[in-house]
Amino acid sequence: MKHVLVLLFLFLPTIGLANDISIQSNVITLKIKHRINNGDFLQVETLSLPVKKFKNKPSLLLKSIQDSLSKHLQVLPVKINSELELSLDEIKLPTIHIATDITQSGNGISDVILPAYKFSYNETTFVWNGLKSHLTFNSDFANIIADTKLAEITITKLAKITTTKIDKSFISLAGIDIYNVFDADLQPSTLQIKIPSLQAQEDSNTLNLQDLIAKIDIKKIASGLEIGDLTLQLKHIDFTESSVKTSLNNLHLVTDAQEQDDLISFNLQTNIDQIKLPADIGSGLGNIVQTGNISLRNLDIPSLLALQTKFHKLHDNPMAAIIMLGALMEVAPKVLAKSPEIKLNQLLIKTAKGNLQGEFRIGLDGNKANQLTIPVLFNALTAEGNFIISKKLLEQAMINQFQQTLDNKKAAENAKVAAKEQIKTYLASKILVEIGDNYKLIANFNDGKLLINGQEISLSDLTD
Numbered sequence: 001m002k003h004v005l006v007l008l009f010l011f012l013p014t015i016g017l018a019n020d021i022s023i024q025s026n027v028i029t030l031k032i033k034h035r036i037n038n039g040d041f042l043q044v045e046t047l048s049l050p051v052k053k054f055k056n057k058p059s060l061l062l063k064s065i066q067d068s069l070s071k072h073l074q075v076l077p078v079k080i081n082s083e084l085e086l087s088l089d090e091i092k093l094p095t096i097h098i099a100t101d102i103t104q105s106g107n108g109i110s111d112v113i114l115p116a117y118k119f120s121y122n123e124t125t126f127v128w129n130g131l132k133s134h135l136t137f138n139s140d141f142a143n144i145i146a147d148t149k150l151a152e153i154t155i156t157k158l159a160k161i162t163t164t165k166i167d168k169s170f171i172s173l174a175g176i177d178i179y180n181v182f183d184a185d186l187q188p189s190t191l192q193i194k195i196p197s198l199q200a201q202e203d204s205n206t207l208n209l210q211d212l213i214a215k216i217d218i219k220k221i222a223s224g225l226e227i228g229d230l231t232l233q234l235k236h237i238d239f240t241e242s243s244v245k246t247s248l249n250n251l252h253l254v255t256d257a258q259e260q261d262d263l264i265s266f267n268l269q270t271n272i273d274q275i276k277l278p279a280d281i282g283s284g285l286g287n288i289v290q291t292g293n294i295s296l297r298n299l300d301i302p303s304l305l306a307l308q309t310k311f312h313k314l315h316d317n318p319m320a321a322i323i324m325l326g327a328l329m330e331v332a333p334k335v336l337a338k339s340p341e342i343k344l345n346q347l348l349i350k351t352a353k354g355n356l357q358g359e360f361r362i363g364l365d366g367n368k369a370n371q372l373t374i375p376v377l378f379n380a381l382t383a384e385g386n387f388i389i390s391k392k393l394l395e396q397a398m399i400n401q402f403q404q405t406l407d408n409k410k411a412a413e414n415a416k417v418a419a420k421e422q423i424k425t426y427l428a429s430k431i432l433v434e435i436g437d438n439y440k441l442i443a444n445f446n447d448g449k450l451l452i453n454g455q456e457i458s459l460s461d462l463t464d
Contacts, residue, residue, distance in 0.1 A: 026052075027049065028049045030065075032065070032082060032083070034072060047064050059185075069141075076106060083098075098110055125154075127152075132151075145182075146179070147179055150175055155172075169201060172200070178192070196210070205240060210234075211233075213231075216230045223302070225264070227264070227266075228255075230254070236250075244279075250272065251271070263299060264299050272288075274287045281404075282400070286352030291346065294345070297341050297363075298338050299338070336369040353395075354392050356387065358385065361385070366380075383443070383446075385443040386440075391438060395419050395420065399412075402419055432453075433453050
């Protein structure tokens with residue numbers, strides 16, 4: 001699969017995901033030759049880029065190409081035709097062609113073409129129909145904007161052959177559109193990815209994804225902390241595992257950050273038009289609609305900035321995880337002092353059996369969380385919740401749960417009886433309160449005491 005990794009190295013710097021690649025080679029080799037104003041090709045330049053540095057800062061590859069082009073900008077306007085060969089160990093890509101046109105003012109465009117590529121390795125066949133990228137930039141290669149289109153990609157692996165069938169694993173991408181805006185340090189400030197179709201299969205397990213659009217805008221606030229706002233839209237996804245199928249339609253997800261003084265909060269808003277659960281979980285519930293908002297609030301900006309700065313300095317340090325854990329413990333008292341909390345707002349789940357709606361909050365009281373010990377943190381813990389659920393929905397959900405644990409011919413009937421008995425128990429203990437066609441639950445936890453619907457509940461009772 002080294003061929004695949006070489007191909008990924010080309011475009012992963014553009015989308016910023018190369019940190020997850022695990023490879024054996026130590027060096028990426030880049031050979032570049034230029035032709036100035038339609039003249040003869042100049043002598044080949046050979047550049048070596050350590051893999052470790054590339055994994056920590058993928059934009060170094062783009063910077064190497066930029067530096068090579070910059071040597072030929074003494075006289076403007078200029079047209080530069082370049083050919084690149086990128087290799088990892090003895091594996092190399094087809095020749096990459098770049099046509100660059102720079103005006104008298106220093107503004108320019110570059111068009112990049114990677115031809116189609118196909119190879120087989122052991123029992124895996126990789127087919128990629130190429131790449132085209134259009135870049136625009138100002139003088140000195142500032143304000144680079146890249147619009148990249150990856151053509152169809154298919155990876156097929158022959159898993160095993162038996163007397164009755166041939167098992168295959170495959171991944172098929174109809175293509176990927178990637179739009180990037182880079183800052184002065186060649187780091188992506190805006191990234192948008194569009195995937196029209198993705199299909200995958202391994203034995204009988206399948207994945208089918210349609211029309212994914214993801215966009216992230218990265219910004220640096222006044223303190224220097226870098227944050228990103230994400231927008232994600234997904235028209236359809238379904239997956240089958242062990243013959244059980246789950247699907248959803250029209251997922252819309254938005255994150256944003258809000259700062260106030262030295263605190264910052266992160267919000268996540270989700271909306272899903274249709275969820276279809278497997279029969280053993282979602283029987284009787286029909287198509288499920290979900291909306292909700294989750295917030296991570298009251299986070300100390302100086303502490304987050306210290307952690308982010310430390311992380312950026314670690315690079316390929318093999319002790320990174322331990323160092324970051326130590327850094328987290330160091331700033332933890334300052335974080336806890338600001339009373340951080342997680343809040344679930346405006347949850348609404350609509351089903352054929354009725355609705356579930358409510359909100360929930362859990363946090364730490366900064367005046368009490370003055371030590372990193374379990375007893376102190378437990379005493380500082382605060383929580384509250386307020387939920388209303390349709391009677392029919394709760395009963396159906398519990399029937400589905402009990403049916404999964406029963407294995408007999410009367411499973412459905414027995415599960416219904418068990419569900420009703422369990423609900424009676426909750427009503428008798430006041431964990432649930434009837435309100436018309438619904439049940440209501442109001443919970444509050446403070447000073448180590450739990451109140452549900454106004455009465456104190458022993459925590460040991462919940463675990464019995």
